[in-house]
Amino acid sequence: MLKGYGDKMDINTIREKIPALKNCxxxxxxxxxxxxxxxxxxxxxxxxNRGEKANFDFFEWVExxxxxxxxxxxxxxxxKEEIAFMLNTSQGINTVANMIDWKRGDNLxxxxxxxxxxxxxxxxxxxxxxxxxxxxxxxxxxxxxDIEKAFDERTRLVALSYVQFCNGFRSDLVExxxxxREYNAFLFSDVIQGLGAVRLDVKKTGIDFFSxxxxxxxxxxxxxxxxxxxxxxxxxxxxxxxxxFSLKNEEDFDKPGVDKIExxxxxxxxxxxxxxxxxxxxxxxxxxxxxxxxxxxIEKRVLKLSKYVIDNAENVQTPxxxxxxxxxxxxxxxxxxxxxxxxxxxxxxxxxRMGGIRVSTHFWNTEEDIDTLLKNxx
Numbered sequence: 001m002l003k004g005y006g007d008k009m010d011i012n013t014i015r016e017k018i019p020a021l022k023n024c025x026x027x028x029x030x031x032x033x034x035x036x037x038x039x040x041x042x043x044x045x046x047x048x049n050r051g052e053k054a055n056f057d058f059f060e061w062v063e064x065x066x067x068x069x070x071x072x073x074x075x076x077x078x079x080k081e082e083i084a085f086m087l088n089t090s091q092g093i094n095t096v097a098n099m100i101d102w103k104r105g106d107n108l109x110x111x112x113x114x115x116x117x118x119x120x121x122x123x124x125x126x127x128x129x130x131x132x133x134x135x136x137x138x139x140x141x142x143x144x145x146d147i148e149k150a151f152d153e154r155t156r157l158v159a160l161s162y163v164q165f166c167n168g169f170r171s172d173l174v175e176x177x178x179x180x181r182e183y184n185a186f187l188f189s190d191v192i193q194g195l196g197a198v199r200l201d202v203k204k205t206g207i208d209f210f211s212x213x214x215x216x217x218x219x220x221x222x223x224x225x226x227x228x229x230x231x232x233x234x235x236x237x238x239x240x241x242x243x244x245f246s247l248k249n250e251e252d253f254d255k256p257g258v259d260k261i262e263x264x265x266x267x268x269x270x271x272x273x274x275x276x277x278x279x280x281x282x283x284x285x286x287x288x289x290x291x292x293x294x295x296x297x298i299e300k301r302v303l304k305l306s307k308y309v310i311d312n313a314e315n316v317q318t319p320x321x322x323x324x325x326x327x328x329x330x331x332x333x334x335x336x337x338x339x340x341x342x343x344x345x346x347x348x349x350x351x352x353r354m355g356g357i358r359v360s361t362h363f364w365n366t367e368e369d370i371d372t373l374l375k376n377x378x
Contacts (some may be wrong), residue, residue: 011366017036017037029197029360030358033217035220036289042278061277069085075195076195076202081234083267084271085226085275085280086225090211094121095239096159106131107152108125108131108159112136113140130156135147140169140330151183162193162194164328166330168325168330186209187206192212207230211226214286220279228267234265235265243273246268302361305327305365312374315333317331331359332355343373
């Protein structure tokens with residue numbers, strides 16, 4: 001176990017390493033998470049060295065970037081060659097939307113529960129003659145059988161969130177992937193509401209691409225995105241945008257007027273140039289902590305806590321089956337926005353979504369946190 005974090009699930013010790021928890025009850029990781037103190041320190045140290053010493057240790061920064069890439073790959077059971085860093089989730093989604101060679105009359109399948117980031121880029125393709133098929137939810141669930149009915153011979157892609165932002169429904173990516181293989185279509189998933197809360201195994205699920213940011217369940221910062229592309233597809237797809245960091249020999253950049261483009265044969269070809277190394281180093285630290293605790297340990301506690309919310313709240317809009325949920329529970333309430341603001345005044349942080357109060361339980365939350373919340377929304 002990392003120094004200062006106690007045993008793997010010593011919740012009290014871990015909570016001491018999250019400064020924000022001294023000031024609030026945080027049940028809002030589906031919006032933005034509080035970082036670990038060690039994550040904050042990593043970012044501060046980088047900026048301090050830049051500010052006080054004008055350090056420009058670029059190649060050392062790139063080494064840290066590659067170590068972070070390895071950590072992401074470990075988390076999702078990928079190879080580091082399948083991972084690229086971007087600015088946010090939307091950039092990864094737009095990368096997929098714009099690198100597929102769409103033909104007029106092609107179609108893609110999505111749902112009516114998606115966050116705008118996973119809707120706007122797909123509907124924008126209608127300008128190219130691409131049809132967008134919207135599968136409607138049934139009591140808050142996107143049923144696999146309804147997705148299957150939407151397929152035809154012109155379906156090129158299915159674009160679904162792993163976990164829905166509004167009510168926490170978790171898609172069965174394994175079964176949906178099988179359908180995609182049957183119809184020779186690609187599977188893309190916006191995984192931001194699952195990554196860091198529950199296990200995501202890209203080999204087991206069979207997804208072709210995913211995109212995420214780091215500031216929710218991964219407990220990183222805004223400004224860092226993660227993009228995954230299956231190794232078998234890296235050569236097939238060209239990046240919509242390229243830069244010096246996309247090149248095979250990106251470190252050999254002292255060559256004015258480069259006119260020969262040889263892209264690297266990894267996901268890094270989707271990275272155009274310099275990134276926020278400070279934020280990357282912060283993410284690397286967060287990943288070290290989460291991986292050391294263990295994603296299976298984290299998932300088990302996240303599911304236990306979300307079940308506790310469901311068992312003790314009324315009018316829940318989230319599935320009870322733990323295979324169909326993660327860390328988000330939505331409690332239907334006619335005056336949810338007003339209640340959320342009143343809770344904020346009491347330093348209890350949740351969000352208003354889909355006509356309800358969205359509660360997000362990470363592994364370091366407690367039953368006492370939930371009890372306090374529920375007492376204040378009665």
